[in-house]
Amino acid sequence: MKTVRTYMNLPTDIDPAHILSMADLELSIALASPLVGFDQERQITAALAEKWEILPPKTIQFKFRKNLLWSDGTPITADQFKASLERARKAHPDDLKALFESIESMTAVDSQTLQLTTTTEIHKSGILLKLTEPMYGLLSTKEVGLDLAKSSGPYSVVKNADGELHLKANPHWYMYKPDMPQEVQIRRPPANVDLIEYFQKDEWANLISGTSLMKNATREGLEKAGIKTWQRSLDKVFSFYPSKRFINTGGAEVLKKLSSALDYQALTENLSGHTRAEQFFPRGYELWSAKSPVSESSGNFKKIFRLKVIIPDTHYTLVLRPTLQKALNQISGISADVEVVPLIKLNERMKLGDYDLLATGIAVADPNFEGAMSFFFERDPAFIPSSKAPTDFADQVRLARGLPTSKDRAAKMRGVMLAAQEAGHVLPLFHFSSVALAKPGVDLSQIPNTDETVLFFKVKMP
Numbered sequence: 516m517k518t519v520r521t522y523m524n525l526p527t528d529i530d531p532a533h534i535l536s537m538a539d540l541e542l543s544i545a546l547a548s549p550l551v552g553f554d555q556e557r558q559i560t561a562a563l564a565e566k567w568e569i570l571p572p573k574t575i576q577f578k579f580r581k582n583l584l585w586s587d588g589t590p591i592t593a594d595q596f597k598a599s600l601e602r603a604r605k606a607h608p609d610d611l612k613a614l615f616e617s618i619e620s621m622t623a624v625d626s627q628t629l630q631l632t633t634t635t636e637i638h639k640s641g642i643l644l645k646l647t648e649p650m651y652g653l654l655s656t657k658e659v660g661l662d663l664a665k666s667s668g669p670y671s672v673v674k675n676a677d678g679e680l681h682l683k684a685n686p687h688w689y690m691y692k693p694d695m696p697q698e699v700q701i702r703r704p705p706a707n708v709d710l711i712e713y714f715q716k717d718e719w720a721n722l723i724s725g726t727s728l729m730k731n732a733t734r735e736g737l738e739k740a741g742i743k744t745w746q747r748s749l750d751k752v753f754s755f756y757p758s759k760r761f762i763n764t765g766g767a768e769v770l771k772k773l774s775s776a777l778d779y780q781a782l783t784e785n786l787s788g789h790t791r792a793e794q795f796f797p798r799g800y801e802l803w804s805a806k807s808p809v810s811e812s813s814g815n816f817k818k819i820f821r822l823k824v825i826i827p828d829t830h831y832t833l834v835l836r837p838t839l840q841k842a843l844n845q846i847s848g849i850s851a852d853v854e855v856v857p858l859i860k861l862n863e864r865m866k867l868g869d870y871d872l873l874a875t876g877i878a879v880a881d882p883n884f885e886g887a888m889s890f891f892f893e894r895d896p897a898f899i900p901s902s903k904a905p906t907d908f909a910d911q912v913r914l915a916r917g918l919p920t921s922k923d924r925a926a927k928m929r930g931v932m933l934a935a936q937e938a939g940h941v942l943p944l945f946h947f948s949s950v951a952l953a954k955p956g957v958d959l960s961q962i963p964n965t966d967e968t969v970l971f972f973k974v975k976m977p
Contacts (some may be wrong), residue, residue, distance in 0.1 A: 517976035519696040519957065521722045522704040524828075524858040525680055529663060529672075532603035532650045533610065535862055537724070537878065537949070537968055540649060545670045545682060545699070545971055546663055547652025548689070550577050550596070550629070551643060555963050557882060559643050563591070563653060563667065563689070564629075567643075572636045573619070575643070579627040584687035585655065586664075586671040593623035599654045602661075607650075613889040614645045616916065639919050644883050669972035670699060678703045682971070695972045709733070710830045714952050715740055721957050724969055726751065726876065727788030727948040728831045734787050737952065745951040745959040745969055749790065749797040750880035755824075755942040756873040758865075759900045766871060767906075767939030769820055773846065774810045774942050782842040783945060786834060792943035795932050801884050802929045808936045822851040826874045827858040839874060865896045873898075876947065878967060888912050888928050892935075899941045906938050 523538045531543035550564040564577035583591040604615045617640050622630040633640040645651070653667040663672040669688050674681035682699040685691065702719075704710055710717075711725045712733045727746060737744070755773065757766045779791050796803045822843060826832055836853050843851035853874075856864050865873065877898065881887040891899045892909045901909040908931055915927035935941050951969040953959050958975035966973070 516698055517694075517696050518698040518700060519722050519971060519974060519976075520700045520720050521702075521724065522710055522720060523680075523701045523724075525678070525701060525703055527859055529675065529680075530606070530661065531652055531654060533607050534650050536858060538858075540878075541724070541968055541970065542680075543649040543652065545668055546666050546672070547649065547654050547668045549649060549652045550646050552647055553882070555965065557965055559647060563596070569637050570630070573634075573640075574630055574632045575637050576624070577629045577631075579629075580689055581627075583667075583689065586666040586685040586687055588687060590626070591653065591667060592626045593629040594626070595655075596629055596653050597621050597623045598656050600651065602654070602656050603650065609893060609895040610890070611650065612893050612913070613883070613886040613916070614642075614648070614651060616913070617642060617645070635917075635919075641883075641885060641921055641924075645886060648881075648883055648886055669695065684972075688972075690972070692972075694975050694977050696974055696976050699971050704830070706828075707833065709833050711737075711950075711952065715742065721954040722969070722974070723952045725830045725950050725952070727950050728753075728786055728835070728876075729788055730834055731785055731787050743953045743957075743959055745953075745962055745964070747880070747949045747964045747966075748799075749946040749948055750878055750967065751876045751947050751949065752792055752795055752797070752879050753789075753874070753876040753944050753947065754792075754795065755944065756875070756898045757900060757940065758868045758870055758873070759896065760868050761871040762900050762902060762940060769822070769849070770872075770939040770942045771810050772849070773843075774939075776846045776849075777944075778842050778845060779944065781845065782838055784838050786831075786838075788950075789945040789947040792946045795936060795941060795943045796879055797946045800880060801925050802888075802932060804929050804933050806933065808933050810937045810939065820849045822849060822872055823870045824851050824853045824872045824874055825856045825861075825864060825870045826853060827861050828855050829858060829876065831876075868896065878949070880967065884925060884928060885916055888915075888931070892931075899935050901940075905934070906940060908935050908940065 531547045534540050534543055548563050551559050552562040554560040565580040567577045569575050617633050618631055619634050620632045624630055633642055655662040655665040666685050670682035671685055673683050680701040684697045710723050711729050714723050783789055794808050840851055840853045892912045901907050911931045915924050918924045949968055961975055962969055962973045
């Protein structure tokens, strides 16, 4: 059996339409297929929809591939896709605004034809780009919840119990190939273990996903051992995200002070694979701004701020937590307590809001910049909180989506992110990259570094 064995911070409830972490993203792509996707040149290409045509002024019609089947061999139909999208809209209205606020109606014309009518003219809506997002893939719905044992994607679920998830390849998938892994076994990572550092000694895993942020000695050891590595260009940002409560009690001024006073070298001491982030998006991304942010603090700190900082238990937490606490404690008038939170409980903790700052890394290279901005500002709770004008950033993002062209929307959203940083509602610290390591027998050579992560179906196991 060609089997990938890896670790992942498995969500408590798997819903491919709800993506908060890289683990959610990888599972979403594994368990569902969208209407359209990207080719290796990042151009929109056919997925479940074989072709599409615009019916002016506001309707786009998708024609499904012939003989599309679910993993159990039953036919895939347009009304099933409509039901899948309607369930996603009902289940996650705040997280999926970027798409559903632009859709006026959905119609299954016949078993193989789906029409979407948008609120604005099709060429202004950006609907095709939005539909490439994995959270809009086709899911099998039940009266209550989802049937993940029945899949439109490359894999279906055969076991989800005792902290393990087993997937099996879907031979009916439209892109199925016999040299892709036929089985994927996933376990939750062991506590207090740097998986990247431990990978060579691990007798079970043959594939590890992580980041470029690692100890210098670890990187040198991997290079000497000849471990095969896949790595993207800079595609993540590590930032401070204030809670809504903290913003409402003067936290923005604290974040501005941190921006000028934090010792970035102390923060990343003995770590490689990063570069300082002057702004939220990396250079070259559509929302990177040629204008540098200017953030000035009033400097009026008469009381001692004891910050409560939470950081998720990602693989780099073990090496970053002590340097983070040390760097914060070196700043006059500020001290900090840093608490590690299980990644699967992070969203619950954000809703509770009983902290000052969340320190975490987030992917920022999403080609659908409208969806990315909605994720940062509009979900509940938001990573980047809003307040009253002029810091009503969520309202500004929503208004930007109504602008007539993609160029106009990008320019406005670029300004919103810059203003949020200058206002002290987010503080980017450094950029880093996605990384994957593989042992012999697992071939990553066909995975382009334009992909957001290593997708299981693109791994080759001849």
